[in-house]
Amino acid sequence: MSAARYADILFAKKPPGEESNLAAYCEREGIPHILFENFSQVLPLVESIVKGEITKEEALRKRRVC
Helix, strand or coil, rough: CCHHHHHHHCCCEEECCCHHHHHHHHHHHHHCCCEEHHHHHHHHHHHHHHCCCCCCCHHHHHHHHH
16 A cells, blocks of 8 residues: 555556445545456556556546446
C-alpha cells in the first residue's frame, strides 16, 4: 500500500460482491485510482495510454472500468 502514492496510474481490483482494501485505502488517502474486476477490462485502457490516445489524467477521470 505504501507504493500506491508513487504509481503513475493505479488500478485497484474489486472482485464482484467484495470490497477492495486497496481502493478503500486510496479513498481515505486521496490517491487517484481506477477500479476494475478483471484485467480484460484494464487492458484496452492501458493500450490507449501507451498509444497516446488518452493521457493518464484522462484515464483517471474514468475512476472505474468495471
